[in-house]
Amino acid sequence: MNELKIRNVFPDDLDCITRIEADCFPAAEAASKDSFKERISVFPQGFFVGELNNKIIGFINGGVTNENHIKDKFFKTMDLHISDGNNIVIFGLDVHPDYQKKGYAKKLMNHFIRSAKKDGRKKILLTCKEHLIEFYEQFGYINEGVSQSQHGGAKWYDMYLKLK
Numbered sequence: 001m002n003e004l005k006i007r008n009v010f011p012d013d014l015d016c017i018t019r020i021e022a023d024c025f026p027a028a029e030a031a032s033k034d035s036f037k038e039r040i041s042v043f044p045q046g047f048f049v050g051e052l053n054n055k056i057i058g059f060i061n062g063g064v065t066n067e068n069h070i071k072d073k074f075f076k077t078m079d080l081h082i083s084d085g086n087n088i089v090i091f092g093l094d095v096h097p098d099y100q101k102k103g104y105a106k107k108l109m110n111h112f113i114r115s116a117k118k119d120g121r122k123k124i125l126l127t128c129k130e131h132l133i134e135f136y137e138q139f140g141y142i143n144e145g146v147s148q149s150q151h152g153g154a155k156w157y158d159m160y161l162k163l164k
């Protein structure tokens with residue numbers, strides 16, 4: 001059965017999520033286990049995992065803000081999370097390398113967009129590397145150019161999706 005089941009994260013998913021993140025990102029950019037622990041406990045409503053046959057193969061997670069651009073500090077702490085804020089930030093979208101290019105990231109993103117609309121958010125914000133700009137444009141995200149982000153020492157682009 002290859003149907004992706006998407007659900008909100010559980011605290012017990014922590015180890016599996018941390019492993020997938022380490023397989024998807026260089027060490028300087030990967031979120032730590034402690035960061036995931038905090039995100040899962042503070043805002044599980046904005047953290048979705050995708051499962052195939054009860055095995056997590058990917059996830060998407062975020063936090064809420066009234067800012068229009070993502071502060072690097074937000075990747076490290078949920079102190080900046082405002083649950084009734086206007087805009088939702090995507091911290092990361094991961095599909096384990098063994099399961100990429102099968103449409104699963106697209107399903108996770110579409111689920112996240114539906115949830116953000118249901119919650120009445122105005123925009124979804126994210127930062128991405130240059131090679132993923134087109135990937136996000138397919139959902140309607142607008143590229144605002146090079147971001148001020150110094151996250152992991154890489155060059156990032158600010159993108160947003162207007163929801164209302």
Ligand SMILES: CC(C)(COP(=O)(O)OP(=O)(O)OC[C@H]1O[C@@H](n2cnc3c(N)ncnc32)[C@H](O)[C@@H]1OP(=O)(O)O)[C@@H](O)C(=O)NCCC(=O)NCCS
Nearest residue numbers: 024092093094095100101102103104105106131132134135
């Ligand atoms: C980026 C990532 C999430 C994509 O996951 P995926 O499951 O392979 O993507 P999908 O199979 O859902 O791709 C959906 C569509 O996007 C396209 N696409 C995938 N990667 C792309 C890329 N780098 N550039 C442009 N289009 C891309 C696919 O061709 C597909 O198009 P289609 O629907 O017309 O066939 C995955 O490669 C990943 O986890 N990478 C490492 C972590 C990362 O960089 N995350 C994003 C930054 S936060």
